[in-house]
Amino acid sequence: MKHYLHSFFSPSSIALFGASERESSIGKTVSLNLTSGKFKGPIYFINPRHAEVLGRRCFNSISEIYKPVELAIIAAPASITNQLMEECGKSGVKAAIILSAGFGEANEEGKKLEDAVQQTAKRYKIRLIGPNCLGVARPVTGLNATFHCGEINQGSLALVSQSGALCTSILDWAKSRKLGFSAVVSIGCAADVQFGELLDYLTYDSRTKSILLYIEGINHARSFISELKRASRVKPVLVLKVGRHNKGTMAAQMHTGVTSGEDDVFNAVLRQAGAVRGYRVFDLFVGATVLSTNxxxxxxxxxxxxxxxxxxxxxxxxxxxxxxxxxxxxxxxxxxxxxxxxxxxxxxxxxxxxxxxxxxxxxxxxxxxxxxxxxxxxxxxxxxxxxxxxxxxxxxxxxxxxxxxxxxxxxxxxxxxxxxxxxxxxxxxxxxxxxxxxxxxxxxxxxxxxxxxxxxLQAPDPLQKEEKVNTEAAKSVIEHALSEGRTVLTDLESMAVLDSYNISTTHASLAHDINEAIQIAKTIGYPVVMKVYSKTISHKSDVGGVRLGISNDEAVKNAYHDIIDSVSKYFPEAEISGVTVEAMYIKKRSREVLVGISNDTVFGPIITFAAGGIATEIMGDREVAIPPLNKTLARELMNNTRIAKMLGAFRQLPGCNMGAIEHVLLRLSEMACELPWIKELQINPLVVDEYDAIALDAKIFIEAHSQTGRYDHMAIHPYPMELAKTEELSSGVLLEIRPIRPEDANLERQFVSTLSPTAKYFRFMQSIKELPQSMLVRFTQIDYDLEMALLAVISSGKMEREIGVARYITNIDKVSCEFAVVVADDWHRKGIAVRLMNALIESAKAKGLERMEGMVLAENTGMLGFCESLGFEIKRDPEDRSIFNVVKYLQQ
Structure with missing residues (x-):
C-alpha cells in the first residue's frame, strides 16, 4: 500500500507554476533543479508570460496539458495561488507544494489567503505542503522540488524543517561534510501537512535511518506525540526546537504563526517520546553521526x-x-x-x-x-x-x-x-x-x-488498580462551583477534591463567627491555623487572610478580627463567609515541595514537581511531565529536580518517603485525565517526611469544558479502561477482556510459546518458537490512539493466563486498520474469538475507522469461515493465490 504522502516524494508527474528564466528568481531555481536532476517522470512548466522556459514548452494553464499531473509546485504570487489551486483541483492533482510567501504571517490579508487555499485544497482533497516553504527533495528519485541553490547528496538522513533558510544552511553544511539525505521537507506555515504525518511517512521509509527535525511550533499535539513515539521506536529522532526564551518564541510565532508552548513542557514531550533534543544546528549532526552507527x-x-x-x-x-x-x-x-x-x-x-x-x-x-x-x-x-x-x-x-x-x-x-x-x-x-x-x-x-x-516504553494506566478513588464526588464539587459561575474552588472544596483522590490533607472546619472558631480550635487542639473563607478570593495570603501558630482562645479572637479587617481593606467587595480552622502542622523533620496540574497551550495538561513553600519562586526548580504517569515516570519527574537531593537523608534528617510523593503525583495524573475542567491545580506546600506526604494548602482553578471524547483534552491517550469488561462463559468461568498493558509482556510471551506450531504459522505466516524481544515490546508498548490490542484473560487465584488476543493497527491511510486474532488451542470453539473480535470492531468504529482488513492463508479454512460469520468480504489476493484478503466496512 502506498503511503498517502507518496505523491510528494515519488510523483509520477510534476507541474511547476511560475517557471521562469529570470535571474535570481525562485521560478528559475526550481526549474533548473527539476530538470537538472534524475527525475524520470514528465515535468510541465506553466507560465502564461512565456512560451518557453529552459528550452521546454511553457503552458498557459494546467488545463492545456491534457495529461495527468500528480504533484503541483506553485512558485507564483500569493494573490493568485488560490486560483491556481482551483485549476489543480479540477485537473485531478493529488498534491501541491506552495513555495510562495505572503501567507499567514502577522497580517490579516495573509491569513485570509491561507484560509482560502486551505479550503480549496480540502474541497478537492489535495494534500498541501507549505505555503512559504523551501520545498521537498527526494534524492533517491532525483526529485529536487526546492529553490535551494546546490546539489543535495543522497543518504540516510531525513530533514524536516519549519524554516526554509535553516534548511539551506544545513544542506550547505552537510554537503561540505559529505552527508546525504533520504528526504528534505520544508513545511513553512504548515497549512495542511504537519510534522506528525511526515514522521509517519519517514517511519516506514526504508531509505531513512535517522530523522532530524527543526521545530518552531506544533499545531496538532496528539498526532505529533503519537507519530514521534512510533518513529522513535524504530529509528533515532533528533529535534532542534527554538523558542526556549521569550524573544525566540515571539520570533518563531511571527515567522510561522504557530504556538510553541512552554519549553520545559516540550522537553518532557521529547523525553517521553524517546527522541533527543539539540540546542544548536551543529547538534543535529553530532547526534545523527553517533546515533546512526546503531x-x-x-x-x-x-x-x-x-x-x-x-x-x-x-x-x-x-x-x-x-x-x-x-x-x-x-x-x-x-x-x-x-x-x-x-x-x-x-x-x-x-x-x-x-x-x-x-x-x-x-x-x-x-x-x-x-x-x-x-x-x-x-x-x-x-x-x-x-x-x-x-x-x-x-x-x-x-x-x-x-x-x-x-x-x-x-x-x-x-x-x-x-x-x-x-x-x-x-x-x-x-x-x-x-x-x-x-x-x-x-x-x-x-x-x-x-x-x-x-x-x-512507559505506557501508564490512568487509574492504578489498588486505588479506590471517587471521581464522581470530585466532579460533583466542580460542577456545583461552575453552576454558580465560579472559576476558583474554595479551600474546603479543593480539599474535598483531593480527598476524593486519596491525597492526604489537613482537615479544616468552617467557622462563621468568633465563638464557633474558638470552639473548633478547642476541639482540634492548639496550635491552629486560620484562613479567610470566601468564594471570591483565590490568593488568601495576598490580602492578609492567613494566620499561623494560633495558640489560645484570645489569639483566635484576635486572629479572626485581623483577618476580616485585612481582607475588607484589600478586597472590599469580597464575600466573606467566615474562616476555616485547622490544626497547625508541625514536624521538624519534614520538607516542602510543590506539586500540581497546569495546562500548556499546545500539549494540554501537565504535571509539575518543584521546590515548595517560599522556595518555589526563588529556586526556579521546576520539572514537568505529560500525563498519564506511572511509577517510573513519576520517579523520573522527581529525580530531574535539584530539590530531589534535599529529600534524601542528610545530617540529622531521615530521607523523605518518596513513595508518598509518588502516590500524590499518580493521583494528580488521574485527576488530569478524568477531570478536564481543572485549568490549574497547585498543592503548595505538600509537606513530606519519612512517613507521609500531606497537602497543607491547595488552589484549584476550573473552567467549563465540552468535549466529544473522554480524553480529547489529553496529548497522550491514557490506558482505555472503559474497554475493560468481565463476562461469564457458559462453563461458569469468568473471562476478562481488557486492553493490553506493558506489564503483560510475560503473559504475551507465555501465550505465544504455548500455541501449536500450526496456530503460530497461521498467525505470523512463518514458523517461530517464541516472540523475539523487539516484537514483544512492539506488541505490548502500544499507542492507544493508533492501535488496540485486547486480551482475553482468565484467573486462578493470583495467577493470570492469557487465552486469546485480538489487535488492530491503523494503516498509513488513517481510515483503515489491519487486524489479527488468535486463541489458545485448548480454548477453541468456546466463543472467545467472537467476543474479542466484537469488542475490537466496536473499538475501531469508535475511533472513526472505516475498514478493517486482514490477510488469511488459504489453508486456514477455520479463520475464513469465522471472518465470513462476522460479515467480512473475502477475496483471493490477485498477486498471491495462497492468501485471501478479508475486509469489513465498519461505518455502514
Missing amino acids: KRLEGENLAIITNGGGPGAIAADRATDLNLNLISLSDDTEKQLNQVLPANWSKDNPIDIIGDATPERYQQVLSLCLKDKTMHGIVIILSPQSMTQPLQVAKEIVEASKKSSKVIICCFMGGEMVAEGRTYLEDNQVPTFTTPEAAIEAFSYLRNFTRNQRLL
Missing part, C-alpha cells in the same frame, strides 16, 4: 583516553557540564594499565597515556577499557604530537570497534596532520569529531537517547 549504550559510564592533559581536561569539564558519569578506574583495570603505560600516566579517568603515545599504546589501553565491564562508552582523543601516527591509531581503533559492541567515539584534533586518520575512521563508521567538546556531546546524545528510550 551502537547503543548498556549503561552510562564514560571513559576518556587522551594523549594530552589539556584536551583530556577540556573533555572532563564538558562531561561534568552535561552530568555524564566519568567512572573511576577499578583496581583491576588500573593495575593492568600500570603494566602498559609509562609511570607518569594520569592514574585516573581521563586516562592520559602521555604525548609520546604510539599506536600500540592506544591499542593496549583501548583493549583493556573494552574488557572492563564497568565502562560503557569510550571517547578517544588524539592530538598531533611528534610521536603520533594518526592513520595507524585510526586503524587500531577501527579493528577494536569491529570486535566490540561498546560505543567508541573519537576526537582527532587538528587539521592536515590528522586528516588521513580522521577520514579512515569516517569511512569505517566510527563517529569522529574535531574537538573534545563535540565528542563528549555526542556521547551525551547517546546517553539521553538511552534514557528517553526507556521512558518511551
